[in-house]
Amino acid sequence: MLEDKNEQRTSIAKLGEFGLIKRLTDHVKLTHKSTIKGVGDDAAVLEFNKKQVLVSTDLLIEGVHFDLSYMPLKHLGYKAVMVNLSDIYAMNGTATQITVSLAISNRFSLEAIEELYAGIHLACATYNVDLVGGDTSSSNTGLLISITALGEVEKKDVVYRNGAQANDLLVVSGDLGAAYLGLQVLEREKQVFKANPNAQPELDNYTYLVERQLKPEARKDIPKLLKELDVKPTAMIDISDGLSSEIIHICQQSNTGCNLFEDKIPLDPQVIATCEEFNIDSTTVALSGGEDYELLFTIDASDYPKIKANPNLTVIGHLTEQNEGMHLVTRANQKIELTAQGWNAMLRG
C-alpha cells in the first residue's frame, strides 16, 4: 500500500530551480492552438480569440488534503489536476491549460517529484490540457501543490451557479459517496498496517471506492454530452465538498429553494455494501462526503425528455420558490432541512 521506495535518490538542491523546471517540463508537447507560448518565459502567452476565458485555482496541502502514506505520488499529481479541471467543466467549458506551482521539502528526491509530474503529465495528456507554466520552491515542511486551470467557452454556453429557477430539475452525473468511503477504507488499512507492518491490505471488496479516492476523473464528458443532447443547464457546480453543500450554493445564488429526494440519490452497490459494513448512513455519505468531482446542475423541466434515458445522469429533485426552503425528502416521505455540514463536520459528528 505504501509508495514504492525508489532505489535512486537525486537531491533536488543539486539541480537547482531552473534545472528542476527544465527536467520536469522539457518534453512537454503543446497541443492547443490557444497556447502560443508555454513554459520558459516570464509568462505563458495564450490566444482565445472570441471565446470567454475561465480561470480557477486550487491548493492541495500535505497533511490537510492528502496523506502520502496511502496516496502514491503519481496519483496525487493526477488528482491535483482533476480537482482543477472539474471547476472548468462546471462552467460548461473546455479546459485548455494549467500552471503548476510546487513547494517541496528536502525529504523529496528528484525521482519522487518526477513521479508526481508523471501523474500531472498523464492527466494533461488524457484531458488534452497544456502545461504552460509554474513555479517551484523549497518548503520547510511537506509538499504543497497550487494549480491554476484555464479554459475556454463560447459566451452563449457559459453556465453560472445563479441561473436556476423554481421548478427546474436537479440533476447529477455519476454516483456519489464512493470517494469518501474510499478514504475511510484507506485510513482503516493504514491503522492495520501501523499495528502490523506485515499485514497485506485487503482492498478487493473496495476497488471502486479506492479508485474514486485515489484516481478521480473530472467529468469532461458531461458538457460535451449536454451539448449533444441540446440541453443547456440553467446552473451548474462541481461536487467537491458534498452534495448538500453544492445544492445550497446553487439555491442561495439562484434565490430558490429545493426538494432533494433521498431515494433518487445515485449510489454504487459498493457504496451501499460498505456503508452497511461500516455502519454509516449512505445518504449522509452522499450528502457530506465530498471529493466526488461529479457535476450537479439544473435544467428546465421541458428538457427532461432529452436526458431521462441517459445512464450518466440522474434527476434527484427539483427547485422550488425560495420561501419554501431547502429540503431533503426522505424515503419515509419526511421533509428535513438541508444543511451544509460538509466533510469535517461529519467527521467530528
Next chain:
Amino acid sequence: MLEDKNEQRTSIAKLGEFGLIKRLTDHVKLTHKSTIKGVGDDAAVLEFNKKQVLVSTDLLIEGVHFDLSYMPLKHLGYKAVMVNLSDIYAMNGTATQITVSLAISNRFSLEAIEELYAGIHLACATYNVDLVGGDTSSSNTGLLISITALGEVEKKDVVYRNGAQANDLLVVSGDLGAAYLGLQVLEREKQVFKANPNAQPELDNYTYLVERQLKPEARKDIPKLLKELDVKPTAMIDISDGLSSEIIHICQQSNTGCNLFEDKIPLDPQVIATCEEFNIDSTTVALSGGEDYELLFTIDASDYPKIKANPNLTVIGHLTEQNEGMHLVTRANQKIELTAQGWNAMLRG
C-alpha cells in the same frame, strides 16, 4: 520594526472557508472590462477578445521568501502581487487580473489575514488589477501565498526573451541592488533586536533600501513609456534573481553573447554608501542581489536616440555574437565571464 500586535484576534476556524473568502473579497470592485465574473463561482470568466492572454504564477513561502519578524503583513500582500505583475510587464503587457491562494496556519488570526489582504487590495487598486478568484486552506506550518497573474497584450506587442540579436543595446530601468541591501539592513536590525529588545531600529540612512525590499513597485510604467517612445524591445525579462542571471537568460534564449559595462550599472547613492559601510562590492550586489523588479530589455541600436535622454532608462551594454561569450567589462577594462551565481550563491560565498 516588528508588526503591530493586533488587540483583536478572531479565529479563522470560526468563520470557515466560505466565510473567510466572503469577508476578504466581498467589497472587491471589478474594473476591467475583460472581467466578466470574479470571485463566487467555480471559475472566473474573462473576455480578452482579440488580445493575447499572459499568465504567470509565483509562490511566496514563509521562512523561504519572507520573514514576518520584519515584513509587515500588509507589505507582504502588496509585494506578493508586485512579484507577479512584474512578469506580465516583462512580456510588454498590461496586467488585468490576479487569483490569490493562501495556506494559513492557525497562528494567524482573521485580523492578520485582513492586513495581508489590505496590501493585496491596495496593490490591485494602484495597478488597476481585478482580484477574480483564489483558494484558502489551513496549513500545518506558516503562511504560503500563491498568486497567478493574468494580463493582455496586442499580438504585435508581445516581447519574449528570445528575440535579441548581436549589436542590440542592453537597457535596464531604475537602479539595482537596493532591495538586497535593504534585506541585509533588516537582518542586521533583527539581530540587534534579538540581543536587546529595547533597541530602536536605526533605519534613517537606509530608507530607500528598506522601501525597495518591503514595498517594491513593478514597472507598469515601462511598457507604456516604450510605447510612447515608439520603441519595441527585441527581448525583455524582469529582474527578480539578479542582473547577471537575467542577462544570461536573454543571451541563452536569444543565442547571443554580451558585454555588460560595470561603470554603466545604475546604483542609487544609498546603495553605494551602504556597500562601503558593509564592505560589500556594489557590482556584486547589483549582479546577484535580486528582488529589484526592474525590467531588463534589449533594443535595436537604431532606437538609441529615442531612449537616451530618459532618466528611467540606462544603457548598460550590448549584445554580441554567441561565440564571443557573455562578459562583464570592469572599470579597469578587464573582461570577466558573467556567471549566474544568484542570491544564494553570493550569501554562501
